[in-house]
Amino acid sequence: MSTPLLAVENIGRRFGGFVALEGVTAAFEPNKVTAIIGPNGAGKSTFFNLLSGVLAPSTGAIRFKGRDITGTPQHRFVHLGIARSYQITNIFPELSVHENVRVAAQAFRTRYDIWRNRAAMTELDDSADAALAAVGLVGRRAVTAKFLAHGQQRALEIAIALVADPELLLLDEPTAGMGPEETRDMVALLEKLAADRTILLVEHKMKMILGLSDRILVLHHGRLIADGSPQHIQTDPEVRRVYLGQNDGYA
Amino acid sequence: MTASVHSIAEVMTGPTGHRGWRARLTAWRVPLSILVLCLLPWVLPSQALAVNVLIYGLLAVGYNLLFGYTGMLSFGHAAFFGAGAYAAGLGIGQLGLPWYAAIPFGMLVGGALAFAVGLLSIRTRGIYFSMVTLALAQLVYYAALQSSSITGGENGLRGFTVARIELFGWSVDFLDPVKKYYVLMVFAAVALWLVSRVLASPFGAVIEAIRENETRARACGYDVERTKVMAFTLSGLVCALAGTLFALHLAIVPLDTLSIQTSGMIVMMTLLGGAGSFFGPFVGALAFLLMEDVVALWTPHWQIVVGTVFILFVLFLPKGIWGTLIAWRAGR
Numbered sequence: 001m002s003t004p005l006l007a008v009e010n011i012g013r014r015f016g017g018f019v020a021l022e023g024v025t026a027a028f029e030p031n032k033v034t035a036i037i038g039p040n041g042a043g044k045s046t047f048f049n050l051l052s053g054v055l056a057p058s059t060g061a062i063r064f065k066g067r068d069i070t071g072t073p074q075h076r077f078v079h080l081g082i083a084r085s086y087q088i089t090n091i092f093p094e095l096s097v098h099e100n101v102r103v104a105a106q107a108f109r110t111r112y113d114i115w116r117n118r119a120a121m122t123e124l125d126d127s128a129d130a131a132l133a134a135v136g137l138v139g140r141r142a143v144t145a146k147f148l149a150h151g152q153q154r155a156l157e158i159a160i161a162l163v164a165d166p167e168l169l170l171l172d173e174p175t176a177g178m179g180p181e182e183t184r185d186m187v188a189l190l191e192k193l194a195a196d197r198t199i200l201l202v203e204h205k206m207k208m209i210l211g212l213s214d215r216i217l218v219l220h221h222g223r224l225i226a227d228g229s230p231q232h233i234q235t236d237p238e239v240r241r242v243y244l245g246q247n248d249g250y251a
Numbered sequence: 252m253t254a255s256v257h258s259i260a261e262v263m264t265g266p267t268g269h270r271g272w273r274a275r276l277t278a279w280r281v282p283l284s285i286l287v288l289c290l291l292p293w294v295l296p297s298q299a300l301a302v303n304v305l306i307y308g309l310l311a312v313g314y315n316l317l318f319g320y321t322g323m324l325s326f327g328h329a330a331f332f333g334a335g336a337y338a339a340g341l342g343i344g345q346l347g348l349p350w351y352a353a354i355p356f357g358m359l360v361g362g363a364l365a366f367a368v369g370l371l372s373i374r375t376r377g378i379y380f381s382m383v384t385l386a387l388a389q390l391v392y393y394a395a396l397q398s399s400s401i402t403g404g405e406n407g408l409r410g411f412t413v414a415r416i417e418l419f420g421w422s423v424d425f426l427d428p429v430k431k432y433y434v435l436m437v438f439a440a441v442a443l444w445l446v447s448r449v450l451a452s453p454f455g456a457v458i459e460a461i462r463e464n465e466t467r468a469r470a471c472g473y474d475v476e477r478t479k480v481m482a483f484t485l486s487g488l489v490c491a492l493a494g495t496l497f498a499l500h501l502a503i504v505p506l507d508t509l510s511i512q513t514s515g516m517i518v519m520m521t522l523l524g525g526a527g528s529f530f531g532p533f534v535g536a537l538a539f540l541l542m543e544d545v546v547a548l549w550t551p552h553w554q555i556v557v558g559t560v561f562i563l564f565v566l567f568l569p570k571g572i573w574g575t576l577i578a579w580r581a582g583r
Binding site: 095104110118 | 448452453454455456463464469471472475481
């Protein structure tokens with residue numbers, strides 16, 4: 001096994017008396033796709049928020065490329081090489097598609113410069129257009145982002161993350177709210193990205209996960225109850241009990 | 252359905268559509284503003300009104316940097332306007348500063364105050380942010396009211412009349428309203444040029460990103476808190492400059508300069524003209540003061556009329572005068 005890109009050691013998070021996540025330990029190799037699944041309230045979003053610095057863990061440590069990054073402020077994460085998308089589309093609605101990605105690209109050049117003319121920084125236009133090309137949105141670059149179709153907004157959010165050229169891409173339900181056609185486009189995009197990036201994603205669409213992932217982590221009540229290949233997870237008795245048990249509850 | 256949404260979007264911002272004239276307007280916004288400011292004393296009913304439009308317009312421009320572009324609704328910007336005015340007046344009257352040194356001095360004091368208020372207030376968001384700025388500004392107001400031995404308390408600050416200004420061998424009669432207007436206008440013009448540069452800078456893109464989506468801006472790698480404090484301070488600096496010009500113009504600083512009414516008026520002017528646009532604040536200040544000037548001729552209760560117009564704007568034209576014009580032109 002190669003050196004893990006990301007390793008979490010016994011991380012947990014509590015909100016007051018409520019334990020959202022507890023004792024999760026896992027290591028993630030480069031250039032693999034790992035899906036995180038689990039019933040609602042399993043702690044998937046909390047796990048993602050810890051990995052992207054939105055929340056600091058109450059216990060445990062997070063290592064990225066061997067370096068302890070626990071407690072690093074959120075805005076530093078993308079500079080380390082960790083970018084994310086959100087479950088609910090998170091873009092700059094009133095900016096054009098191109099400006100959305102351009103301002104993300106600018107964070108790697110300058111953040112507090114109040115003097116230069118940003119329009120003259122044409123290399124930012126090139127990076128933005130390259131990221132838009134990767135998600136198939138170049139043709140819509142001048143459109144105000146809020147007017148894009150839902151699936152395209154999700155793709156735009158991925159372009160915003162991609163322009164950072166992250167080593168680790170965290171995608172929180174990239175196909176949330178998408179129809180079958182949009183989902184198919186997104187899966188094709190993710191397969192393309194998976195070639196040379198490490199991807200962690202939270203998803204509910206099982207068929208998609210099984211086809212896309214190299215590995216699946218299953219969370220339940222804030223604990224990691226299974227970790228393995230898609231084949232392994234499908235036959236794991238504990239996972240079956242959790243999902244079937246939930247079905248019994250609804251029946 | 253989505254197809255029609257796209258076509259609307261493309262009409263509004265399409266590459267071949269209206270980007271052209273908007274880009275030209277942006278490129279020429281500073282010379283255009285200066286041209287209008289040059290003409291102002293000759294087209295308005297009185298020169299006194301022109302000076303007020305100049306000063307309050309600049310004040311609203313400074314406020315717009317924070318409210319219109321960064322998306323932070325401060326209810327305490329009178330504090331920086333007043334701090335600039337009081338510091339300039341005290342600088343001339345007590346410290347014996349020449350008039351041209353009183354301007355940077357006032358900006359320094361107002362800017363430092365804005366930095367401090369910014370640091371304290373940006374920890375909160377939305378209505379809580381507005382309330383903290385309001386409370387801190389009230390603190391400044393009462394401090395000025397109580398320390399009457401320095402500030403003159405309720406009577407305002409007096410005793411620093413600048414009658415004549417000398418610079419580079421020029422001697423200008425500062426009591427002549429037209430000459431005074433053009434001297435003050437030079438400072439406003441430089442400030443407008445600087446604000447325009449800030450808006451066109453990389454930092455200008457970051458504050459707009461924060462206004463649009465703070466969470467996303469942070470995820471993009473921007474230190475949102477630090478950026479907000481910077482925006483707050485820059486905004487305070489411009490408002491303090493307007494304050495120093497106000498002190499030089501009136502030769503007294505009324506206590507009202509620091510009052511909650513002044514803070515409210517800044518918000519009203521900016522909204523009336525159009526928050527988040529370059530010309531909006533000046534248009535708003537012009538509309539507000541013109542209404543006051545005209546309506547006050549036939550009723551002392553001009554605020555009822557101005558207030559009603561303001562409410563109508565918030566309800567029916569939330570983009571303000573200039574913002575609505577731009578949207579209308581873009582939508583054609």
